[in-house]
Amino acid sequence: MTDIGLTINGEALRLSIDPRESLSDVIRDRLDLTGTHIGCDHGACGACTVLLDGVPVRSCIVLAARCDGHEVTTIEGTRGDPFMAVLRRHFHESHAVQCGFCTPGMLLMAADILRRHPDPTEATVREALSGQICRCTGYVGIVAAMLACAAELRQAAEGG
């Protein structure tokens, strides 16, 4: 076993883990934070996306042991984030959720995309989202939600 220190959703924890445990397994099985979904378990689908030191990573292909001393944010840790509140509302309004399996990873990735591209074209959104697999919606609602969210946030920033 390996001892690690991890800050998860703002809370500093010490954990004793098997070195081969992925970050996604530690999040779900040791911490009971089941909002992080595991789709493919080899980095192909994006469902398990979390934030490591503020940037999105695929938690199924991150070794938990290498996160010692780092900060992890899961979908549960975004409840109080006003940016995420706007994004979630647009996902709701644009029907960007169907079965919901991809949604936690989709929301975390969508937020990162909109922070890097505050005024994106539809093509930019679609390209940047290509690593997040959704098997229900055909992406139409997700892309619409992100574009509408970006427009609202821009308008707010301009004081409109």
Add this chain to the structure above:
Amino acid sequence: MKPAPFAYLRPSGLPEALDALGGDVAVLAGGQSLLPMLNLRVAAAERLVDISHLPGLDAIDERPDHLRIGALVTHARLEDGGAPGPVGARLARAAGQIAYRAVRNLGTLGGSLALADPAADWPACLLALDAIVLTASAASERRIPIDAFLVDAYETALAPGELIVAVEIPLPPAAGWGSAKVARKRGAFADSLAFAALGAGGARIALGGTSTRARLMTRTAAVLEADPDAGEAALREAIEADLDGLEVPRGDGSDAWRWRCHVHTLLTAIAEARQ
């Protein structure tokens, strides 16, 4: 779908890391290829040496005659313009084409080179840029030209106990630069990718996505060096001779597309580099 058990080592400095290498060891840098391979159990190791946090391996230094990129510099940092100048811009464009942002946030330049996947972007890109791979072991340091570093698919000149510490890209770069990639889906491994560097110092045309390592198209480069304005017919002839030399099957019917992808990416990269 979990890795087989391994011992996890987290050395605190490069000397300690080098001492830990040797035997049945895998090195963890970004882990964005290693972890899927361990999860799928197509790779295994008795010991995993985690170098992801080692100090001094993530520096980017610009010197008068070269740009030095540390092995642990991530694709995302290069994509975001972390390396300066025209070479930095070329690296940014190549980095942005690799997999997906969540992968690029952790995946490293050194890790990609060490794995030497035939369809990976950095081996072909750095071949066109004529980079030198800097390595270290407990006993010595080496400077290996990228063309000698790349041996075959998933095979490099790295000796047991040796780590990549950085790459050096010569400055100034060739004036002309072009690249092209064909993949089924944005972010997927390339079916073909080509990089072209054209300048007063000559032509370096690199092709990735074949069944072996990234390769230099020497006949094509020779045609461009003899006649920088060589027409498409002459270029096609040279490209086809190069592809034959690499034993890329011309194929017929349903598998002829691979050959056509290579011709397409090479012609596109060369055309862009001439602009």
